[in-house]
Amino acid sequence: xxxxxKAGLVVLSQTASMILLSLGDLGFRSSGIRLISLAEAxxxxxxxxxxxxxxxxxxxxxxxxALICAALLADDVVGFQGLVLLILAYLPYFFxxxxxxxxxxxxxxxxxxxxxxxxxxxxxxxxxxxxxxELPYFAxxxxxxxxxxxxxxxxxxxxxxxxxxxxxxxxxxxxxLAWSSSVALAVSFALNxxxxxxxxxxxxxxxxxxxxxxxxxxxxxxxxxxxxxxxxTQYFSPDFARMAGKELTAVIPYxxxxxxxxVIVAVVTFLVAPWMTGVVFGDAFPGAGxxxxxxxxxxxxxxxxxxxxxxxxxxxxxxxxAITIGLACxxxxxxxxxxxxxxxxxxxxxxxxxxxxxxxxQCMFMLRKPLISKK
Numbered sequence: 360x361x362x363x364x365k366a367g368l369v370v371l372s373q374t375a376s377m378i379l380l381s382l383g384d385l386g387f388r389s390s391g392i393r394l395i396s397l398a399e400a401x402x403x404x405x406x407x408x409x410x411x412x413x414x415x416x417x418x419x420x421x422x423x424x425a426l427i428c429a430a431l432l433a434d435d436v437v438g439f440q441g442l443v444l445l446i447l448a449y450l451p452y453f454f455x456x457x458x459x460x461x462x463x464x465x466x467x468x469x470x471x472x473x474x475x476x477x478x479x480x481x482x483x484x485x486x487x488x489x490x491x492x493e494l495p496y497f498a499x500x501x502x503x504x505x506x507x508x509x510x511x512x513x514x515x516x517x518x519x520x521x522x523x524x525x526x527x528x529x530x531x532x533x534x535x536l537a538w539s540s541s542v543a544l545a546v547s548f549a550l551n552x553x554x555x556x557x558x559x560x561x562x563x564x565x566x567x568x569x570x571x572x573x574x575x576x577x578x579x580x581x582x583x584x585x586x587x588x589x590x591x592t593q594y595f596s597p598d599f600a601r602m603a604g605k606e607l608t609a610v611i612p613y614x615x616x617x618x619x620x621x622v623i624v625a626v627v628t629f630l631v632a633p634w635m636t637g638v639v640f641g642d643a644f645p646g647a648g649x650x651x652x653x654x655x656x657x658x659x660x661x662x663x664x665x666x667x668x669x670x671x672x673x674x675x676x677x678x679x680x681a682i683t684i685g686l687a688c689x690x691x692x693x694x695x696x697x698x699x700x701x702x703x704x705x706x707x708x709x710x711x712x713x714x715x716x717x718x719x720x721q722c723m724f725m726l727r728k729p730l731i732s733k734k
Contacts (some may be wrong), residue, residue, distance in 0.1 A: 360487060365494050366643050367572035368438055371563070372445035373579050374556045375428040379449055380482075381552035383421025384522045388458045389548075389596070389672050395462035396597035396673075406459050406516070413453045422446075424549075428556075432563040433569065433679035441494050448501035454509040456516045461593055469513040476508040480651065531635045547680040548673065554684050554713060555582065558706040561695045566702060574703045576644040577636060581658065584624055588662040591617060592669040599673035608669065617666040621659030629655035646703075660714035667721040679724055687717035 361369065391409035395402050429442035460469045483500045490496070505617055555558075559578060562571035590601075595613060602609055628635075632655060633648035671680045691713035700704040 360492055361494065361497075363569075363643055364438070365441065367569065368433075368441045368494065369445065369497050370572050370575045370644075371432045371559070372536075372561045373582070374431075374444050374575060375425050375432060375442055375446050375537060376449045377552050377556050378428045379421045379425035379446055380416065380452060381548045382424040383417030383453060384413055384548060385416040386548045386672070386677065387416065387719075389669075390464040391596045392458050392593075392596050393600045393673055395459060396600040399463065402459060402463065406456055409455070409458075410454070413670055417450065417453050419535075428516075428560065431560055433698060434567070442574050443500065444495060444498045448498040449505060451502060451505040451509050454513050455505070457512040459516055459591075460512060462597055463519065464597065465515070465519070466594055469512070472508055472512040472515060474512045476504050479507050480504045493551070519697060547677045548682055550684040551668070552686060553688050554717070555585075557688055557691050557713070558695060558709050560704060561692065561709070562703070562706050565695075569668045570702060573644050573646065574650060576640055577632075577647040577654060580635065580639065580647075581628065581648055581654045584628060584658050585661045585665070586663045587624065588617065588658070590663075591620065592665050596669060596673055599670045602670070602674065603715065610725070613666060618659065623663035624662075625655050625658040628652075628658060631716055650703060650707065654710065657710060657714055660711075660718060664714060664717050667718070667725060671721070683717055683720040683724070686720065687713045 387409045394405050427447060429439055433439040433442055439520065455472075457469045457472050460466075460472075479611050480500060483503060487496060504666075537650045559571055559575045562574050566574075600611075629652050632651035636644070636647040667681055668684070671677075691709040694712040695705050695709040698708055701708075731733055
């Protein structure tokens with residue numbers, strides 16, 4: 360529906376939005392899940408504290424980071440303005456409280472909130488076929504979707520009896536969520552955002568807006584499949600938080616779940632890649648189907664690193680998480696520069712190098728120190 364340049368902006372905006380969503384959170388969401396999982400009686404205080412901190416961090420850290428990303432990806436002022444418009448549409452996400460529902464084990468309500476969000480997105484997307492839409496309409500779709508997600512998740516949470524009870528202060532919420540104690544998790548989440556977007560950013564900086572969009576388009580499709588693995592990590596996060604002191608064998612059932620998901624989705628993605636890119640992009644991004652097939656095995660790698668990384672975060676090992684992800688980002692950047700003359704192929708090789716490095720380091724840590732002893 361959009362000309363190639365504006366379609367490219369929509370694709371590239373998803374990379375900029377990742378910067379916004381992760382830097383704007385600074386690890387507070389995961390800290391909130393961990394605290395509620397360990398001390399449900401403090402749910403109300405945790406939700407208030409986390410929401411306030413997320414709103415402050417998105418304004419002070421997330422938005423500046425996303426704007427810098429937009430400046431790297433856009434070739435001109437008009438493109439930058441379009442990216443900024445799309446980035447602003449993601450702000451309502453920081454009012455959502457579905458993470459508290461997850462921590463309380465209300466996964467059905469989380470699914471319902473996501474269902475409302477998804478239904479609105481689909482309805483607005485279908486309406487675009489009958490309307491003469493421009494770029495602002497796509498920003499409207501994003502904003503309406505996240506507004507609905509925030510409102511529905513909040514309505515579900517406030518009706519829970521446990522949330523309405525007077526807080527018993529079973530944990531020191533202000534101390535646990537102090538800005539200073541969240542630094543490690545904040546760095547970890549910031550680096551995780553960079554980990555999932557560094558190849559797109561480097562392609563934008565060294566290969567140009569069009570070439571980076573040709574890589575980013577199939578990568579955004581594969582990233583949507585990564586999100587399914589991320590949803591699994593969110594579902595099991597409370598279990599990971601309560602693993603303290605257990606043996607390494609405790610992770611085996613989860614390892615089978617995540618690896619099984621990764622293998623199945625990777626194989627299916629490889630088989631349907633040409634058809635999928637044709638349906639979604641038409642002929643807007645030449646070679647997208649081939650690039651998607653190259654990237655298909657990374658679904659398995661992402662599932663594994665998401666699983667191991669979430670275990671580390673839920674065990675309050677933000678420093679370890681930050682170090683492993685940071686080194687993987689450096690490896691990706693080095694490989695991209697080494698093979699930069701190969702264009703998109705350099706980005707693909709860099710992506711695999713980053714995943715394999717991160718997976719190796721996570722496994723080494725888990726084997727060296729089976730989970731974490733209770734504090």
